[in-house]
Amino acid sequence: WRMHLYQQAYGFTSLRLFVDGFELWLGLIVIGVLVSLRSLSTRWLGRAAVLSAATLLIGLAVMNPDAWVARHNIDRFEASGQLDAAYLASLSDDAVPTIAESSLPEDLKACVLHVDPYTYLASPADAVDPAERDDWLELNLGRHRALEARAQVTPPSEPATCEAFFDGDIRNASRSR
Known part of the structure; x- marks a missing residue:
C-alpha cells in the first residue's frame, strides 16, 4: 500500500516496479508457508518458491x-x-x-x-x-x-x-x- 502511494505521488521507476514484483512474490511465499503449516507438508514449498520466482522474472522480462x-x-x-x-x-x-x-x-x-x-x-x-x-x-x-x-x-x-x-x-x- 505504501509503495502504491509513493508511486502515485512521485511516479514510477524501474526499481519501484521491481519492488512491487518482489512484494508480490513475497506474498505468495507467505501464503505458501501458511498453507504448508496447515497441511503439515513442506516438500512442495521449495519448488513452489523457485517456480514462482522464475515465473515472476520471466513476466518482468516479457512486460519490458x-x-x-x-x-x-x-x-x-x-x-x-x-x-x-x-x-x-x-x-x-x-x-x-x-x-x-x-x-x-x-x-x-x-x-x-x-x-x-x-x-x-x-x-x-x-x-x-x-x-x-x-x-x-x-x-x-x-x-x-x-x-x-x-x-x-x-x-x-x-x-x-x-x-x-x-x-x-x-x-x-x-x-x-
Missing part, C-alpha cells in the same frame, strides 16, 4: 519494464503536468520507442531522446546524443528499435534549450515555448 515505466510516467505527466525528464531520458533503449510515439510536447520529447541529461548537467557544452555514444559491437534489437525511433524525432537545435526540462521545471518550460 522500462517501456512500462515510461508509458505510466507519460500518462502521469498528461494528468498532472509532473515529469522527471532526466529520469525518463535515463531509461534504457527499450523505452525509446514508447517515448517517441507518446504525446509529449515535441521539444520535451527531443530533449529526452537526444540529450543525455547526466552529460548535459555535468557539462552542457559536452552534451552527447545517446544515439552517438554506442559502438556497433553493442548493437542489439532494443538499440536498433531505439535508433529508428530517435530518427523520427528532430534533435533540439541547441542542447541548452533542454536545461529547464532537466532541472525539473517541466511546467514552466512547456509554457514558455
